[in-house]
Amino acid sequence: MTAVKALLLENVMGTIEDASASWGISVSFISxxxxxxxxxxxEHAGAIIFAFKNKLDITLGVALGSATQIAVFVVPLSVIVAWMIGIKMDLDFNLLETGSLALSIIITAFTLQDGTSHYMKGLVLLLCYIVIAACFFVCQTPLSKYL
Incomplete structure (x- = not known):
């Protein structure tokens, strides 16, 4: 399934610029x-099902586990492999990307620090995501930055 997913996402990645132009949405918002x-x-559906069953530890494991895995393993490995095969790929983020990452980390840490959950914390996290999505929606980052 991972190989099928990788092939499908590769096809999607090839059409991002065309989709951005035809839909009128920025490339950064799509990607x-x-x-x-x-x-x-x-994965999101599984986390939501566990959250409805009040299984906070499993929900956090699903939601934060994959983000941690990407940050700690996949991104550094991608940079090293790109360097080895001669592709220019670095972690040079612009101000919006760095700010949204910092905001996400701070709000998630404050939300999880007491070990409890209720609807207001979920609403705060959802609104934070909507604000970040709106920022990327109006930001016009050229595709050449990502390629």
Missing amino acids: IILLPIVGNAA
């Missing part, structure tokens, strides 16, 4: 907001 939602839909 940072829409693709992760579509690519991890099954």
Whole structure:
């Protein structure tokens, strides 16, 4: 399934610039907001089901586990492999990307620090995501930055 998912996402990545032009949506919004939602839909559905069953530890494991795995393993490995095969790929983020990452980390840490959950914390996290998505929606980052 991972190989099938990788092939499908490769086809999607090849059409981002055309989709951006035809839909009138910025490339950064498609690649940072829409693709992760579509690519991890099954994982998000599992986390929501566990959250409805009050299994906070499993929900956090699913939600934060994959983000940690990407940050600690996949991103550094991608940079090293790109360097070895001669592709220019670095971690040079612009101000919006760095600010949204810092905001996400701070709000998630404050939300999880007491070990309890209720609807207001979920609403705060959802509104934070909507604000970040709106920022990327209006930001016009050229595709050449991502390629």
